[in-house]
Amino acid sequence: MGACSVLRVAVLAAWSTAFSVLACGPTTAKPAGTAGGPGDPAATPAGGGADAASLKTDLAPAGPRKPSCADGSCFECGEGICPVGFFCETAGSATPACASSTTCAQRPTCACLGAQIKGCTCEDRGGVPHVKCDAPR
Numbered sequence: 001m002g003a004c005s006v007l008r009v010a011v012l013a014a015w016s017t018a019f020s021v022l023a024c025g026p027t028t029a030k031p032a033g034t035a036g037g038p039g040d041p042a043a044t045p046a047g048g049g050a051d052a053a054s055l056k057t058d059l060a061p062a063g064p065r066k067p068s069c070a071d072g073s074c075f076e077c078g079e080g081i082c083p084v085g086f087f088c089e090t091a092g093s094a095t096p097a098c099a100s101s102t103t104c105a106q107r108p109t110c111a112c113l114g115a116q117i118k119g120c121t122c123e124d125r126g127g128v129p130h131v132k133c134d135a136p137r
Contacts, residue, residue: 067081077097079095083098086099087101087108087128090132092135103116109124120132
């Protein structure tokens with residue numbers, strides 16, 4: 001694995017961790033003695049019809065959520081999310097991944113990346129370069 005690949009993996013891991021933490025968001029606790037909506041056990045009278053199995057289902061976590069990129073701070077790249085300043089790269093049959101360039105660090109474009117991606121194609125999708133190379137670089 002080359003130095004660029006190792007750096008790319010390290011940067012991707014760091015951003016992935018940061019976005020995972022942000023995606024979870026803060027939790028809100030209700031003051032003691034307050035009842036919530038219809039699914040809240042505190043709102044159901046004793047013997048009021050909800051069985052333990054349905055309560056467990058209602059309280060089960062929904063699973064991880066991807067952060068919203070509606071504010072322009074990130075973009076989707078394959079199954080992942082990349083921050084602004086990166087581009088999406090697919091090399092060979094590999095899964096698309098976030099990549100960066102020191103030459104085009106602020107806002108990479110296909111025009112800026114052109115000299116660095118010889119033998120690859122670059123397509124601008126919504127202001128984000130998507131680079132595809134037939135073989136790993």
